[in-house]
Amino acid sequence: MKQPNVAYGHRALAILWPVLPLLFPVQLSAAEALPAYHVDMSQTSLSGVSSGGYMAVQFHVAYSSLVRGVGVIAGGPYNCAENSAWTATHNCMTPNASYPVPEVKHLIARTDELVPSNDIDATVHMTNAKVWLFSGKNDKIVEQPVMDVLAQYYQHYVSPANISYKRDCPAGHGMIVGDNTPGEVCSASVSCSASDSPYINDCSYNAAQRILEHIYGSLKSPARQLSGTFIEFDQREFLGGDAYSHSMRDSGFAYIPRACASTRCRVHVVFHGCRQHYDAIGEQFYKKAGYNEVADTNDIIVLYPQTIARFGWNWTIFWTLGFVWNLNACWDWWGYDNSDYYKKRGNQITAIKAMLDRLALPSR
Numbered sequence: 001m002k003q004p005n006v007a008y009g010h011r012a013l014a015i016l017w018p019v020l021p022l023l024f025p026v027q028l029s030a031a032e033a034l035p036a037y038h039v040d041m042s043q044t045s046l047s048g049v050s051s052g053g054y055m056a057v058q059f060h061v062a063y064s065s066l067v068r069g070v071g072v073i074a075g076g077p078y079n080c081a082e083n084s085a086w087t088a089t090h091n092c093m094t095p096n097a098s099y100p101v102p103e104v105k106h107l108i109a110r111t112d113e114l115v116p117s118n119d120i121d122a123t124v125h126m127t128n129a130k131v132w133l134f135s136g137k138n139d140k141i142v143e144q145p146v147m148d149v150l151a152q153y154y155q156h157y158v159s160p161a162n163i164s165y166k167r168d169c170p171a172g173h174g175m176i177v178g179d180n181t182p183g184e185v186c187s188a189s190v191s192c193s194a195s196d197s198p199y200i201n202d203c204s205y206n207a208a209q210r211i212l213e214h215i216y217g218s219l220k221s222p223a224r225q226l227s228g229t230f231i232e233f234d235q236r237e238f239l240g241g242d243a244y245s246h247s248m249r250d251s252g253f254a255y256i257p258r259a260c261a262s263t264r265c266r267v268h269v270v271f272h273g274c275r276q277h278y279d280a281i282g283e284q285f286y287k288k289a290g291y292n293e294v295a296d297t298n299d300i301i302v303l304y305p306q307t308i309a310r311f312g313w314n315w316t317i318f319w320t321l322g323f324v325w326n327l328n329a330c331w332d333w334w335g336y337d338n339s340d341y342y343k344k345r346g347n348q349i350t351a352i353k354a355m356l357d358r359l360a361l362p363s364r
Contacts, residue, residue, distance in 0.1 A: 031251035034233040036361035039301060043266030044356060045215045047071030047132075047208075049175045049199065050142060052271030054080070054333035057150065058342045059269070060129070061111065062349055065121045066356070069130030069215030073207060074142040074173055074273070077107050077153040079342045081334035085325075088334035093142050101145055104152040119343040126157040132164045132214040134207060136171030138193040164214050174199035174273070176207035177290045198281040199273055200288060208290030212268065212300065222293035228257040230287070235305065238351040238358075246337050246347045247326045249278065249306035252355075255292045256301055265299040267359055269352060274328040277307050301359065305352060307331060 045068050048056035053075020060070045061078045080102055081088035090099035114120045131154050135147035144167055151165045169176070169186035173195035178187065185204070186192060192203035206222075213219050235252045236243045243250050257265065268291065276285045286304040295302045309329040325336055332341040332348050340346045344353075 031232040031234045033237065034254070034355060034358045035231070036363050037256070037260055037265060037301060037359050038362045039260075039265050039267050039356075039359045041066060041267075041356065041360045043068055043216075044269070045069045045071075045130075045212075045266070046269045046271070047073070047211050048075060048271030048273070048331070049073045049276065050075065050173065050273030051330035051333055052273050052276075053142075055271040055331035055348070056269075058333060058346070059349055059352060061123075061126070062120045062342070062344045062346070063353060064123065064125035064129065066353075067129060069132070071132040071134075071207070071211030071215070072147075072150065073134045073176060074136065074139055074147070075150065076142060076146040077102070077104070077150045078111055079107065080146070080149075082110075083335040083339050083341075085334050085336070092146055094140070095143065095145055101149045104149050104156070107149075107153055108156050114343065119340075119345070123157050126154075127159055128162065129158055130162050130215045131158050132211045133166070134169070134171075134176060135165075135167045136169055136173065136176075136193075136201075137167070138170055139173045139195065141173040141195055164210075166210075169203060169205065171201055171203050172196075174201040175276075175285070175289050176201055176203050176205050177288070178202050178204035178206055197275055198284045199276055200284060206290050209294050212291070212294050212298070215268075216266075216298070216300075219294060220297040223296035224293075226255075226292055226296050228255060228260070228292075228296055230255055235351065235355075238354040239347065243351075244308070244310070246351070247307050247310040247329070247332065248348065248351065249308045252306045253278070253286045253304040254301060255286070255295060255304075257296045257299060259299050260301055261363075263299050265301050267301045267303055267356060268295065269303045269305070269356070271305065271331055272307075274330040277309075277329040279308060280329065303355060303359070305355065 046056040053072040056070050057078050060067045076092050080092040095101045135144045170188045172193045187204040192201050231254050232251045272285045291302045307329045310326045335341050337347050
């Protein structure tokens with residue numbers, strides 16, 4: 001019997017190695033299953049940065065009967081992109097005279113059309129929601145006119161007294177962090193005005209605390225030292241066993257305050273921005289965005305679902321060929337995963353809803 005040509009085999013493997021993950025995606029060993037904590041679903045809230053801001057708006061509109069409040073930093077109005085990557089990167093990020101932000105009347109009309117088919121909850125549920133918006137004056141990635149239209153969009157559905165919109169901070173593009181000093185002053189530091197990885201800007205302004213206070217009212221002071229635990233949980237089970245095909249990581253993260261073992265807690269879901277996922281910046285976002293310290297003393301579980309960068313073809317678990325183009329690990333707010341991305345049946349929205357349903361089950 002002839003011995004295999006090992007040298008030829010090595011050359012073939014070297015050629016195929018870059019494309020093997022696209023043809024046969026490797027699933028990492030599973031993290032633990034997301035535990036049940038019997039959380040109070042009526043107290044659910046959301047926030048997000050950049051693509052995560054868009055995702056927070058999408059989930060809020062889709063499941064407005066469930067969401068008590070939402071915080072949006074550098075995001076934009078519901079279904080702004082309308083299934084177009086071109087519209088997303090032009091009209092919905094850096095608009096100009098040739099590519100303006102979609103008119104708010106058009107976006108409202110498109111939203112209302114989705115209610116009779118139950119693609120989204122009845123918009124009346126948004127009336128009493130708390131909405132906190134932030135747009136940095138130096139943000140050149142998602143410019144202020146985009147957030148202005150989001151504010152107008154929410155003003156149509158939400159009681160005006162429930163909306164807070166801060167747009168006078170000299171911040172760049174990113175999560176806004178820092179000590180929560182009295183008043184509404186933001187630092188004019190270089191860090192604050194930056195728009196660079198990891199997109200966590202020290203503006204001496206704790207946006208996470210402001211969001212949670214706006215949604216839940218008066219809260220206890222943030223913890224100086226965390227008492228709870230971080231968990232890494234399996235996201236695949238919420239996506240039919242295949243998170244990869246939907247540009248989501250096999251695992252996500254959550255912060256669980258110690259009190260939640262014996263107290264009925266509430267949940268705040270935080271959506272990171274593009275290039276803020278774990279595989280790009282490690283623990284920096286889910287440990288340093290400012291939410292955990294506030295959550296620790298106020299019985300709030302913080303859920304940090306995670307995306308991944310995806311580009312190319314892959315075989316799904318049903319052996320059908322799929323294509324995803326998401327180089328920066330953004331949340332799907334223009335239709336890279338499927339055309340229903342902004343509706344209840346959107347794959348990523350469905351997964352997040354399933355995670356919340358799990359957390360709401362009676363604890364064992």
